[in-house]
Amino acid sequence: MVDSADLAVRTLGPCRIDSPLAPRLGARETTQHSVVEEDRILFDDTLSMAGARGVPLEQLPSLEPGGPRKKIYFDPAKTRVGIVTCGGLCPGLNDVIRGLVLELSRHYGVRRIVGFRNGYRGFIPEFGEDVLDLTPEVVMHIDDEGGTILGTSRGKQDPEAIVDALERLNINILFVIGGDGTIRGAMDVVRVVEERGLKVAVIGIPKTIDNDIPYIDQSFGFQTAMSEATKSIHAASVEARSAPGGIGLVKLMGRHSGFIACYSTLAKDDADYVLIPEVPFALDGERGFLEHLRQRVQERGHAVVVVAEGAGQEHVEGEEPGRDASGNVRFGDIGRLLRKRIIEHLDARGVENNVRYFDPSYAIRSVPANPYDSAYCLRLAHAAVHAAMAGRTEVIVARRRRRFVHIPMGLAVSRRNHVDPLGDLWMSVLEATGQPVRFE
Ligand SMILES: Nc1ncnc2c1ncn2[C@@H]1O[C@H](COP(=O)(O)OP(=O)(O)OP(=O)(O)O)[C@@H](O)[C@H]1O
Numbered sequence: 001m002v003d004s005a006d007l008a009v010r011t012l013g014p015c016r017i018d019s020p021l022a023p024r025l026g027a028r029e030t031t032q033h034s035v036v037e038e039d040r041i042l043f044d045d046t047l048s049m050a051g052a053r054g055v056p057l058e059q060l061p062s063l064e065p066g067g068p069r070k071k072i073y074f075d076p077a078k079t080r081v082g083i084v085t086c087g088g089l090c091p092g093l094n095d096v097i098r099g100l101v102l103e104l105s106r107h108y109g110v111r112r113i114v115g116f117r118n119g120y121r122g123f124i125p126e127f128g129e130d131v132l133d134l135t136p137e138v139v140m141h142i143d144d145e146g147g148t149i150l151g152t153s154r155g156k157q158d159p160e161a162i163v164d165a166l167e168r169l170n171i172n173i174l175f176v177i178g179g180d181g182t183i184r185g186a187m188d189v190v191r192v193v194e195e196r197g198l199k200v201a202v203i204g205i206p207k208t209i210d211n212d213i214p215y216i217d218q219s220f221g222f223q224t225a226m227s228e229a230t231k232s233i234h235a236a237s238v239e240a241r242s243a244p245g246g247i248g249l250v251k252l253m254g255r256h257s258g259f260i261a262c263y264s265t266l267a268k269d270d271a272d273y274v275l276i277p278e279v280p281f282a283l284d285g286e287r288g289f290l291e292h293l294r295q296r297v298q299e300r301g302h303a304v305v306v307v308a309e310g311a312g313q314e315h316v317e318g319e320e321p322g323r324d325a326s327g328n329v330r331f332g333d334i335g336r337l338l339r340k341r342i343i344e345h346l347d348a349r350g351v352e353n354n355v356r357y358f359d360p361s362y363a364i365r366s367v368p369a370n371p372y373d374s375a376y377c378l379r380l381a382h383a384a385v386h387a388a389m390a391g392r393t394e395v396i397v398a399r400r401r402r403r404f405v406h407i408p409m410g411l412a413v414s415r416r417n418h419v420d421p422l423g424d425l426w427m428s429v430l431e432a433t434g435q436p437v438r439f440e
């Protein structure tokens, strides 16, 4: 259970400098729309969860609110900032970079901002990457494009060498935009920064199209990625309905978490099956997936199946999961296996079938952010700059239940966000598809 110690935010020191934003803050007070810096946001949001703690109100676990402070830690005139993007692509990376640069330069007056290229390897001299000077002019229109203007990479780098680069460039604030691996890498950087007695703030902006970072509302870019995925589901549905025994099969990203598969299915509401990593399924047998699909195709003439890439890995025989440069598992291809097994199963029973296989893969994450995600990215960037200028470190900025908050990095990587097989989302998917609770 998360407790107050897990939510404690680290700071580099007291804030003694008047923030250039202070005059704008006026007589702000906590409302439904904002939380003042002295206030706290309750972690538990039900009476039963809060009550089960058995402690007085002021001892309930609570989060530090994000947002501008009247006093800040860093003197903008003397502050130098670095930005890095790591891990897989996600819609909105450029929006976040742009938001950071514009907020830092226009509102705080920070003049020196550099981007490290190609993830953490951009800090390592052996790779020979230069740094990119980031000015408002450079970033102004980068949000029109998907990807990241800084480039990205996987693979662990030596935190000592990363901090050497921070020292060489006199960086006071490092923004890391990435997923769980990136945040773990950032925690290593914080450890070395501390060992050397440096005053460098390290702030994370969590990025994951898989939506697998816990304790936050949907991560930025997720909505765009899942909107893209709906296009393939729609195409699969059209194909399936246009052929006798038509079966549209769509494989979507989602290594350990099936959020993209679930939400894109709900958005189109014409899939008959969703298979996700969190819910194991039997393929064979009377109550297995293949037999259920056969019946559905015979009853309705067609079917649409959505599968997340990490689903049903126990069925992908003979393919040892590999590892990428960061140590993430590389799964066997459940989509191709399903296609083969569906055709074999229906052919063997004399059921006409026309399977159309869609694997939109990288196409859902390489697009520019939609307007909703762009606005969300900008607000996250603002929150990240406020946190950094106020000397917070080893935190990610995030929106949790509509409030912007600071979440310690340790908590953000303590577990993975999953679709709960007993939760409301999966229940909605079961209702939308009409598939059985289990294939067993
Ligand atoms: N356990 C770890 N400890 C330290 N650094 C790590 C660790 N795992 C990954 N990293 C660093 O973080 C970077 C990105 O990690 P990774 O490839 O796992 O992507 P990610 O940030 O988890 O994003 P996503 O999985 O959403 O694509 C790597 O280049 C590596 O330098």
Ligand SMILES: O=P(O)(O)OC[C@H]1O[C@](O)(CO)[C@@H](O)[C@@H]1O
Pocket (backbone or CB within 6 Å): 087, 088, 089, 179, 208, 209, 210, 253, 254, 255, 309, 324, 365
């Ligand atoms: O091929 P890459 O770039 O390693 O990324 C693939 C993985 O990245 C993710 O998109 C997460 O960033 C996963 O859904 C997917 O398994």
Ligand SMILES: [Mg+2]
Pocket (backbone or CB within 6 Å): 087, 179, 180, 181, 328
């Ligand atoms: Mg990851």
